[in-house]
Amino acid sequence: MIDIDLVCFLKENQLGLVALPVLGNLEEICLLYAIDRKIRGEDGEGYTFERFVEVLKRISEAAPGSLKFKNDCLMAEALEFIDETILGRLLLVVTTPYIKYKPVVVKEEKPKLLLDRLTGALEDKPDCRLTRHNLLDQLRTSLDVVPASVELGKERVQNTGSIAEYIPVCANRQHAMLLASYVHIVNNKIVSLQSAKLPKAESYSPRFIECLQSKIHYVPNLKPQTDLSLGDCSYLDTCHKLNTCRYVHYLQYLPESLKTKIANETKQTNNKLSSQRAVPFYVHGNCCSDVVKSQLPEQWIQCDVRKFDFSILGKFSAVIADPAWNIHMNLPYGTCNDVELLDLPLNQLQDEGMLFLWVTGRAIELGKESLEKWGYEVVHEISWIKTNQLGRTIVTGRTGHWLNHSKEHLLVGLKGNPSWLNRRLDTDLIVSSTRETSRKPDELYGLIERLVGPHARKLEIFGRDHNLRPGWLTVGNQLTGTCIHEADVKMRYQKFISNRKADLAKKRVDGTPCRKSTNAFKLRQ
Amino acid sequence: MSNKSRKEKHVSFKPAKELHKNDYSNNYVHTGSLPQKHVSNIDNTVEGYPKLEKLFQMKGEQVAQYTTTPFGCKVDIDQMVPTINHWIQKEKLTFDVVMIGCLTNNQFIYPLLTQLAMDKLVSKPGFLFIWASAQKINELNRLLSNEAWAKKFRRSEELVFVPIDKDSPFFPGLDQPDHSLIEKMQWHCWMCITGTVRRSTDGHLIHCNIDTDLCIEKKGTNDGAVPSHLYKVAENFSTSTRRLHIIPARTGKDYPVRLRPGWVIMSPDIMLDNFAPGRYRSEIEKLGCNIPMKNEIQNLRPKSPTQKA
Numbered sequence: 001m002i003d004i005d006l007v008c009f010l011k012e013n014q015l016g017l018v019a020l021p022v023l024g025n026l027e028e029i030c031l032l033y034a035i036d037r038k039i040r041g042e043d044g045e046g047y048t049f050e051r052f053v054e055v056l057k058r059i060s061e062a063a064p065g066s067l068k069f070k071n072d073c074l075m076a077e078a079l080e081f082i083d084e085t086i087l088g089r090l091l092l093v094v095t096t097p098y099i100k101y102k103p104v105v106v107k108e109e110k111p112k113l114l115l116d117r118l119t120g121a122l123e124d125k126p127d128c129r130l131t132r133h134n135l136l137d138q139l140r141t142s143l144d145v146v147p148a149s150v151e152l153g154k155e156r157v158q159n160t161g162s163i164a165e166y167i168p169v170c171a172n173r174q175h176a177m178l179l180a181s182y183v184h185i186v187n188n189k190i191v192s193l194q195s196a197k198l199p200k201a202e203s204y205s206p207r208f209i210e211c212l213q214s215k216i217h218y219v220p221n222l223k224p225q226t227d228l229s230l231g232d233c234s235y236l237d238t239c240h241k242l243n244t245c246r247y248v249h250y251l252q253y254l255p256e257s258l259k260t261k262i263a264n265e266t267k268q269t270n271n272k273l274s275s276q277r278a279v280p281f282y283v284h285g286n287c288c289s290d291v292v293k294s295q296l297p298e299q300w301i302q303c304d305v306r307k308f309d310f311s312i313l314g315k316f317s318a319v320i321a322d323p324a325w326n327i328h329m330n331l332p333y334g335t336c337n338d339v340e341l342l343d344l345p346l347n348q349l350q351d352e353g354m355l356f357l358w359v360t361g362r363a364i365e366l367g368k369e370s371l372e373k374w375g376y377e378v379v380h381e382i383s384w385i386k387t388n389q390l391g392r393t394i395v396t397g398r399t400g401h402w403l404n405h406s407k408e409h410l411l412v413g414l415k416g417n418p419s420w421l422n423r424r425l426d427t428d429l430i431v432s433s434t435r436e437t438s439r440k441p442d443e444l445y446g447l448i449e450r451l452v453g454p455h456a457r458k459l460e461i462f463g464r465d466h467n468l469r470p471g472w473l474t475v476g477n478q479l480t481g482t483c484i485h486e487a488d489v490k491m492r493y494q495k496f497i498s499n500r501k502a503d504l505a506k507k508r509v510d511g512t513p514c515r516k517s518t519n520a521f522k523l524r525q
Numbered sequence: 526m527s528n529k530s531r532k533e534k535h536v537s538f539k540p541a542k543e544l545h546k547n548d549y550s551n552n553y554v555h556t557g558s559l560p561q562k563h564v565s566n567i568d569n570t571v572e573g574y575p576k577l578e579k580l581f582q583m584k585g586e587q588v589a590q591y592t593t594t595p596f597g598c599k600v601d602i603d604q605m606v607p608t609i610n611h612w613i614q615k616e617k618l619t620f621d622v623v624m625i626g627c628l629t630n631n632q633f634i635y636p637l638l639t640q641l642a643m644d645k646l647v648s649k650p651g652f653l654f655i656w657a658s659a660q661k662i663n664e665l666n667r668l669l670s671n672e673a674w675a676k677k678f679r680r681s682e683e684l685v686f687v688p689i690d691k692d693s694p695f696f697p698g699l700d701q702p703d704h705s706l707i708e709k710m711q712w713h714c715w716m717c718i719t720g721t722v723r724r725s726t727d728g729h730l731i732h733c734n735i736d737t738d739l740c741i742e743k744k745g746t747n748d749g750a751v752p753s754h755l756y757k758v759a760e761n762f763s764t765s766t767r768r769l770h771i772i773p774a775r776t777g778k779d780y781p782v783r784l785r786p787g788w789v790i791m792s793p794d795i796m797l798d799n800f801a802p803g804r805y806r807s808e809i810e811k812l813g814c815n816i817p818m819k820n821e822i823q824n825l826r827p828k829s830p831t832q833k834a
Contacts, residue, residue: 154554163552381663393570395737
């Protein structure tokens, strides 16, 4: 005999019983059912848990699929899902002889649409708060799920990618002022520290010595002309008038011992990390001979980018371009104009991959247009947050037109749909201090190398000598000489040069004046 | 203290000869500590510059002195265009500073920009700030750089807002599609100028180079859905008192859209619905359209760009 009351109970509470806090626990359902019976004034005596399970089993057999137990077995002692529709049908079958308005009942029992079920869960019920929050939480968690490729990529980089020496910076102003009276500065350099006086300082500021031994400090470089009330110099360490400037300047202080300690630790960690490179089974996005292959040394070609044949270079996974945009600026080097830039055949460099384009001000739109013209989609914009010696953003001195500029933009163009990228390891922010005019932060190289893998071919256009880097090929007109290691590139390059020489010679014969010194190339092994 | 230990101590504090520079990107990948956390002037951006600190304080005080009542206008997104068009045509309202959007993803900016009579809503000279995700700004690029638009509104600066960490309400968490190459950590703003202003001669209208084009979120500001910095940049730049902020998005109940003195804020989720065009007009009449010049501020503010050293 089927317990009709229990079927009704299950049917009515189908959502509540499997949701929190009951979660389909049979013992709790049994208890709730007993309470339900009591409320309806029925006798709860003699209704044991064993009997309850027995009855459940009977219902589940009579209407297959109506009750789903965890792990598909009754021993699991928990219900996972209650199918209201099947239970309704069972109820119908069992009670038909007694019901007169059958068609009406059937209509009500139509399977609900998913939307109805979802909104049903949101209807005002005594436990609606709970359910709604559950739903939201579920939504959030499912949206927050990070693809396994990202998790694995992150883990691999953490366990095999080399780390850079990192020393925290002290943010305590008092430490800096204390230090100012203990350091001995000669020729704008800290030459020594009066360590004998340190214990006394410790009494003003506890843990001072410990901080000194573990962090970088910036010590005010107080000179006779320094006027503390004026505040800090806008140029700080790049100030050209150090000996007359009345604003405050700073000197970096960190103990030699700390530097050596960190250097040794980093070296050890990196040795360990590189020995682990063969370990991960997750090899996606890496070269198949990643572990044994050594990195190509830096390569460079000195050339006028505007007249260069880019087909010499082959194809690349990543390209950086830092053009000197021609925007009413007097820069200490030649700029090529915007049209010339747009006309560069940068569409030849990649079948699929990424192009990183540095842009400023008005060139942001032009840069986006150029990328689209070359076949790229602008997928990201990286901001370089420019900091000064003290790690502060630049708020004075280097003014923009309407607002001060404390960041620069790097457009990231993507061509094709490369599956070999290691995605989402870095963020779209680089925090790094400024250096010489227009010199960009080196952090970008690390970011790209993590994205495309250490052995992918990488190119930098408009590079200068300080941009040379192992694994990268740099081209630009301000480089010194030329150095190519890849045999095929070298061959094509030599052919290009000899063709051009021949052209020049021909022109000379024809009597047309030729430009000077285009053959000042030096091929190095 | 023995001689030996003194010597050791001396050695252990000997300054290093070479400068050290941290690579915060590398550090992030290995430790999870975000690069922006290492910026040392987040809480007080002008730390170390007493003149600028004074200027910020005085600007803040003066802006607070010349404000209209904080107005909210609670309007559904699809009613925004008709409502504003009514203001323009029937109520003859114009604003000098119009800010559109906030730091959220589902914004209906494009329909707003194309359907509104923007050149009538924004007076000349006037300033337009559009806040959205970098991706959205990029999509708007085509509209905003077409000739008809660019003639009226000249793009002048691109501002960036950076959330401090991934727990921030402004972290673009749901804006990370699976195919994203790097994690997004910023919001962008397109600042446009309409009409003619000159930074050298129009000191009664604009104060240039006070703020920078970057802001990193300060912890614990309790700003609600819109960081107060977004308002401050506009307030510090333009001396106008007629300011409108349109938020064409539902921002939800967790972070309310607060009112701000001196601004009319239109949003479906604004906390108060008290805007009345007549009252606003009379308040502006009493207050004047621009904050008056103040000598101390004129002396302190950066007037022409400093020559590069």
